[in-house]
Amino acid sequence: xxxxxxxxxxxxxxxxxxxxxxxxxxxxxxxxxxxxxxxxxxxxxxxxxxxxxxxxxxxxxxxxxxxxxxxxxxxxxxxxxxxxxxxxxxxxxxxxxxxxxxxxxxxxxxxxxxxxxxxxxxxxxxxxxxxxxxxxxxxxxxxxxxxxxxxxxxxxxxxxxxxxxxxxxxxxxxxxxxxxxxxxxxxxxxxxxxxxxxxxxxxxxxxxxxxxxxxxxxxxxxxxxxxxxxxxxxxxxxxxxxxxxxxxxxxxxxxxxxxxxxxxxxxxxxxxxxxxxxxxxxxxxxxxxxxxxxxxxxxxxxxxxxxxxxxxxxxxxxxxxxxxxxxxxxxxxxxxxxxxxxxxxxxxxxxxxxxxxxxxxxxxxxxxxxxxxxxxxxxxxxxxxxxxxxxxxxxxxxxxxxxxxxxxxxxxxxxxxxxxxxxxxxxxxxxxxxxxxxxxxxxxxxxxxxxxxxxxxxxxxxxxxxxxxxxxxxxxxxxxxxxxxxxxxxxxxxxxxxxxxxxxxxxxxxxxxxxxxxxxxxxxxxxxxxxxxxxxxxxxxxxxxxxxxxxxxxxxxxxxxxxxxxxxxxxxxxxxxxxxxxxxxxxxxxxxxxxxxxxxxxxxxxxxxxxxxx
Numbered sequence: 001x002x003x004x005x006x007x008x009x010x011x012x013x014x015x016x017x018x019x020x021x022x023x024x025x026x027x028x029x030x031x032x033x034x035x036x037x038x039x040x041x042x043x044x045x046x047x048x049x050x051x052x053x054x055x056x057x058x059x060x061x062x063x064x065x066x067x068x069x070x071x072x073x074x075x076x077x078x079x080x081x082x083x084x085x086x087x088x089x090x091x092x093x094x095x096x097x098x099x100x101x102x103x104x105x106x107x108x109x110x111x112x113x114x115x116x117x118x119x120x121x122x123x124x125x126x127x128x129x130x131x132x133x134x135x136x137x138x139x140x141x142x143x144x145x146x147x148x149x150x151x152x153x154x155x156x157x158x159x160x161x162x163x164x165x166x167x168x169x170x171x172x173x174x175x176x177x178x179x180x181x182x183x184x185x186x187x188x189x190x191x192x193x194x195x196x197x198x199x200x201x202x203x204x205x206x207x208x209x210x211x212x213x214x215x216x217x218x219x220x221x222x223x224x225x226x227x228x229x230x231x232x233x234x235x236x237x238x239x240x241x242x243x244x245x246x247x248x249x250x251x252x253x254x255x256x257x258x259x260x261x262x263x264x265x266x267x268x269x270x271x272x273x274x275x276x277x278x279x280x281x282x283x284x285x286x287x288x289x290x291x292x293x294x295x296x297x298x299x300x301x302x303x304x305x306x307x308x309x310x311x312x313x314x315x316x317x318x319x320x321x322x323x324x325x326x327x328x329x330x331x332x333x334x335x336x337x338x339x340x341x342x343x344x345x346x347x348x349x350x351x352x353x354x355x356x357x358x359x360x361x362x363x364x365x366x367x368x369x370x371x372x373x374x375x376x377x378x379x380x381x382x383x384x385x386x387x388x389x390x391x392x393x394x395x396x397x398x399x400x401x402x403x404x405x406x407x408x409x410x411x412x413x414x415x416x417x418x419x420x421x422x423x424x425x426x427x428x429x430x431x432x433x434x435x436x437x438x439x440x441x442x443x444x445x446x447x448x449x450x451x452x453x454x455x456x457x458x459x460x461x462x463x464x465x466x467x468x469x470x471x472x473x474x475x476x477x478x479x480x481x482x483x484x485x486x487x488x489x490x491x492x493x494x495x496x497x498x499x500x501x502x503x504x505x506x507x508x509x510x511x512x513x514x515x516x517x518x519x520x521x522x523x524x525x526x527x528x529x530x531x532x533x534x535x536x537x538x539x540x541x542x543x544x545x546x547x548x549x550x551x552x553x554x555x556x557x558x559x560x561x562x563x564x565x566x567x568x569x570x571x572x573x574x575x576x577x578x579x580x581x582x583x584x585x586x587x588x589x590x591x592x593x594x595x596x597x598x599x600x601x602x603x604x605x606x607x608x609x610x611x612x613x614x
Contacts, residue, residue: 002029002071002072002073002074002097002098002099002198003021003024003025003029003071003072003098003197003198003199003202004069004070004071004096004097004098004157004159004178004196004197004198005017005020005021005024005069005070005071005195005196005197005198005202005203006068006069006070006096006159006161006169006171006195006196006197006221007020007067007068007193007194007195007206008066008067008167008169008193008194008195008221008222008223009066009067009068009193010066010186010191010193010223011066012063012064012065012066013036013065013066013067013068014034014036014058014062014063014064014065014068016205016206017034017036017068017069017070018034018051018054018055018058018070019205020070020197020202020203020205020206021034021051021054021070021071021072021202022051023199023201023202023204023205024072024197024198024199024201024202025050025051025072025401025602025603029072029073029074030048030049030073030074030075030080031046031047031048031049031072031073031075031080031081031082031084031085031086032046032047032050032051032053032054032070032071032072032073032085033045033046033047033054033070033071033073033085033086033087034054034058034063034068034069034070034071034087035068035069035070035087035089035094035161036063036064036065036066036067036068037065037066037067037068037161037163037165037166038063038064038065040163040164040165040166041163042089042092042094042161042163043063043065044087044089044094045057045058045061045063046082046085046086046087047082047085048080048081048082048085051072066166067161067166067167067168067169068161069087069094069095069096069159069161069169069196070087070096071085071086071087071096071097073085073086076100076122076123077100077104077121077122077123077124078120078121078122079121083119083120083121084120084121084122086124088120088122088124088125088127088128089128090125090128090129090131090132091132091135091136091163092132092135092162092163092164093128093131093132093135093144093160093161093162093163094128094160094161094162094163095124095127095128095131095158095159095160095161096124096158096159097123097124097127097156097157097158098156098157098176098198099154099155099156099157099174099175099176100123100154100155100156101123101124101126101127101152101153101154101156102153102154103151103152103153103154104123104126104154107126107130107151107152108126111126111129111130111133114133116129116133123154127148127152127156127158130147130148130151131144131145131147131148131160132144134147134148135162141160141162141165141168141170142170142220144162145160145170145172145218146218146233149172149174149218152174154174154175155174155175155176155358156172156173156174156175156176157171157172157173157174157176157177157178157198158171158172158173159171159178159196167222167223168220168221168222169194169196169220169221169222170218170219170220170221171196171213171218171219171221172213172217172218172219173213173214173215173216173217174215174216174231175215175358175361176198176356176358177198177199177212177213177356177383177384178196178197178198178213178217178219179196179197179198179199179200179203179210179211179212179213180194180195180196180210180211180213180219180221180226180228181194181195181196181197181200181203181206181207181209181210181211182194182195182207182209182210182211182225182226182240183195183206183207183209184207190224191223191224192223192224192225193206193207193223194221194222194223194225194226195207196219196221200243200382201399204243208242208243208244209240209241209242209243210240210241210242210243211226211228211238211239211240211241212238212239212241212382212387213228213238214230214238214387215231215384216230216231217229217230217231217236217238218230218231218233241382243382256595257402257591257595257601257602258401258402258602259402259404259406259494259587259591259601259602260591260601262400262401262402262406262407263406263407263453263584263587263588263591264453265398265407266406266407266410266446266449266453266584267446267447267449267450267453268446269395269396269397269398269407269410269411270407270410270411270414270445270446270449270580271446272396272397272398273395273396273397273411273414273415274414274418274442274443274445274446276288276289276394276396277289277290277414277415277418278418278439278442278443279439282436282439282440282443283436283439284432284435284436284439285418285421285422285425285435285439288391288392288393288394289393289415289418289419289422290422291391292347292373292375292391292419292422293373293426294323294325294347294422294423294426294427295426296345296372297325297345297346297347297372297373297423297426298325298326298345298346299325299326299327299328299345299346299347300319300325300326300327300328300346300347300349300423301327301328301330301340301342301346301347301348301349301367301371302315302316302327302328302329302330302349302351303329303330303331303332303335303348303349303350303351303360303363303364303367304331304332304350304351304352304357304360305331305332305333305352305357305359305360306405306489307404307405307408307409307486307489307490308351308352308353308357308360308405308408308409308412309329309331309332309351310409310482310483310485310486310489311351311409311412311413311416311482312329312349312351312416313329313481313482313485314413314416314479314482314483314579315327315329315413315416315417315419315420316329317478317479317482318416318417318420318479318576319419319420319423321576322420322421322423322424322429322430322438323420323423323424323426323427323429323430324424324427324429325423325427328340330363331359332350332357332359332360332362332363333359335359335363335366336362336363336366342367342370342371344370344371344372345371345372346367346371346372347371347372347373347375347423348364348367348371348373348374348375349374349375349377349416349419350363350364350374350375350376350377350385350389351377351378351412351416352376352377352378352383352385353378353379353380353395353397353400353405353408353412354378354379354380354383355376355378355379355380355381355382355383355384355385355386356380356383356384356385357385360385361384361385361388364376364385364388364389365388368388373390373391374388374389374390374391375389375390375391375392375393375419376388376389376391376392376393377393377395377412377415377416378392378393378394378395379394379395379396379397379398379400379408379411381394393415393419394415395408395411395412395414395415396411397411401602402601402602403493403494403602403603403604403607404490404493404494404587404590404601404604406587409486409583410449410580410583410584413579413580413583414442414445414580417442417577418442421435421438421439421442441574441576441577442577444573445573445577445580448570448571448573448580448581449580449581449584451571452570452571452581452584452585453584453588455568455570455585455588456588456592458568459568459585459588459589459592460588460592462549462566462568462589463588463589463591463592463593463596464592464596465520465547466497466520466547466589466593467593467596467597468518469497469518469519469520470497470498471497471498471499471500471514471519472488472491472497472498472499472500472519472520472521472522473488473499473500473501473502473511473514473515473519473520473521473522473541473546474487474488474491474499474500474501474502474521474522474523474524474586475501475502475503475504475507475521475522475523475524475534475537476501476503476504476523476524476525476582477503477504477505477525477530477533477534478526478530478575479575479576479578479579480524480525480526480578480579480582481501481502481503481504482579483524483579483582483583483586484501484502484503484504484522484524485501486501486583486586487499487501487522487524487583487586487589487590488500488501489501490586490587490589490590491589491590491593493590493604493607494590494591494593494594494599494600494601494604495590495593495594495597495599496597496599496604496605497593500514504523504525504533504534504537505533505537507537507540507541508537508540512540512541512544515541515544515545515546516544516545517544517545518545518546518547519545519546519547520546520547520549521538521541521546521547521548521549522548522549522551522586522589523537523538523548523549523550523551523552524551524552524582524585524586525550525551525552525556526552526553526556526575526578527552527553527555527556527559528575531552531556531559535559535560535563538550538563538565542563542564542565548564548565548566549565549566549567549568550563550565550566550567550568551568551570551582551585552567552568552569552570553569553570553571553572553573553578554569554570554571554572556569557569568585570582570585
C-alpha cells in the first residue's frame with residue numbers, strides 16, 4: 001500500500017516522479033501528489049483519484065523543481081480527499097509517509113496545546129509539524145529529523161525535503177520498506193542524481209544500483225551520494241546492489257490487464273520455480289530446497305495472509321500426506337497474538353509475495369529463537385522477510401502488478417510442494433524411486449497449466465452466467481478445499497460479488513441455506529474415492545435450483561455426464577498436484593466476471609498489493 005518516490009535531480013523532476021508513481025499503482029491508492037523545491041521554496045500539487053488526475057493538475061500548474069518527492073496514498077487516517085493527500089507540509093518541512101503512527105493522537109493533542117493548527121486528518125501531518133517545530137527551535141534538518149523520529153511509535157517509511165536546502169533529502173524506515181538509488185556520476189561535476197523509493201521497481205528506468213535500508217536506518221541524500229545511519233544515528237555501510245530489473249516485465253504487452261498477462265505467464269513462471277528446485281534430469285530435488293533439513297523437526301508451522309494463506313492451506317495437505325509431520329497453519333495477523341506454544345523443534349515457514357507484509361514479518365520476529373528454523377517463501381529475495389529468515393525459498397514469479405495474486409500463488413505452491421517432498425525424504429517416508437516419480441510429475445505442471453489456460457473461452461462462457469449473481473458458492477474436498485476458499489476470495493476481490501468457499505462436506509451444516517434458484521455454485525473435484533460423495537452434494541444443491549459448474553479431470557467429467565450441470569474438464573493430473581490446474585480456472589473465472597461487470601480488475605477498490613501496516 002502507498003508508494004514513495006524521491007529524486008534529487010539534475011533537471012526538472014516532476015515528469016519522472018509521476019512516471020515512477022505510475023509504476024507503483026499496483027500497490028493500491030486513492031490519491032496522489034508531488035512536491036518540489038523551486039528557488040528553495042516548496043511547491044505542491046495533489047489530487048484525489050488516479051494518477052491521471054494529478055497529471056492533469058500538473059499540466060495546468062507545472063512544477064519545475066530539480067528536487068522532489070511524490071506519493072500515492074491509501075487512506076488510513078482521514079477520508080481520501082486533497083487535504084489528506086500527501087505530501088504534507090508544515091512551515092519549511094514537507095514529508096511523504098508510508099505506514100501508521102500509532103501515537104499520533106497523543107502527539108496531535110500535545111501540538112495543539114502549543115497552538116499548532118492542523119489542515120488534515122492524517123497521522124502524517126503530525127510528523128511534518130513535529131519536524132517543523134524542531135526547525136523553528138533552531139535545529140538543523142538532520143537533528144530535526146532525529147528529534148522527530150524519537151517521538152514516533154509505529155511503522156513508517158519517510159522522506160523529507162526542507163525549504164532552503166535544494167541539495168538535501170532525508171529518509172528513514174521503521175517497519176515499511178525503503179530503497180535508495182544511485183545515479184551515474186556526472187563527469188564534469190562529479191555529482192550524481194539520487195533516488196529513493198518504496199519499491200526498486202519504481203526506480204528501474206532511472207537506476208538499477210540500489211541500496212536497501214535496514215530496520216531503523218536513516219539516509220541523508222545529497223548529489224554527492226548517501227550517508228546512512230542506524231537507529232542509534234551511528235554511521236553504517238549498506239551494500240549497493242546492481243539489480244537487473246526487466247522494465248518490460250511491468251508492461252501489459254498485448255493484454256488488456258496486468259492480471260490477464262500474469263495468469264498467462266504462469267507456465268513460464270512455474271517452469272522457473274520448478275527448475276530452481278528440481279534437477280535437470282528430473283530425478284531428484286536440487287537447489288536451496290534440498291539444503292533444508294527436516295531432521296529432528298516434529299511440527300511444521302505455516303504462516304501467511306490472504307492468498308498466501310490459502311497456499312499454506314494446500315501445503316498442509318502435502319506436508320501431512322507426504323511426510324507424516326503435524327502441520328499448523330495460521331493467519332499472520334492472529335499468530336503472535338494467539339501466542340502459540342513453540343518447543344524449539346518446529347520448522348516455521350512464512351509465505352509472502354512481497355516479503356514486506358507487516359503481519360507476516362511481525363510473526364517471523366515473534367518466532368525467531370523459539371523454533372528450530374525459519375524459512376521465508378518470497379518473490380523478492382531482497383525483502384525484509386528474506387533478510388531476516390534463516391532460509392529463503394524464492395518463487396521466481398517475476399514482478400506481479402495486478403493486486404489479485406495469480407502467478408505468485410502458483411509459484412508459492414510450487415516451492416511448498418518441493419519442500420513437502422524434501423520433508424518426506426528426510427522423514428524416511430519417501431524413497432529415491434518415490435522422489436523421482438513426484439519430481440517428474442512436478443516437472444509436467446507448467447505444460448499442464450498451459451493446457452488449462454487454453455480452456456479460457458469455456459471459462460469465459462461460464463463467467464457470463466454469473467453477472468447478475470449477488471452471491472456465489474465454491475466447494476472442494478481434500479486438497480481442493482483450500483482452492484475453493486481462494487476462488488471465493490478472487491471473485492470477491494475483483495468483481496465485488498459476495499462469495500464463500502467451503503469444504504463440500506460442510507454444505508449441509510449451514511451453507512445449503514443460501515441456495516436458491518440461480519445461485520452459482522462452482523465445484524472443484526478430482527475423480528477418486530471422494531468423487532461420489534461430492535456428486536451427492538451437487539445433487540442436493542441442484543435440487544434447490546443452483547447453477548452448477550463442475551471443474552474436474554477427464555474421468556470425473558465422464559462420470560458426471562448426464563447431470564444438470566456445466567463441466568470444465570481439465571488435463572489429466574494426479575490429484576495431489578491438481579490445485580495448480582484448478583486454481584488457474586478460479587483465476588480465469590474471477591477475471592472474466594470482473595471484466596464483464598466492468599470493474600477495475602488490476603486495482604480493485606479498497607485493496608492494496610502489499611499490506612505493509614497492521
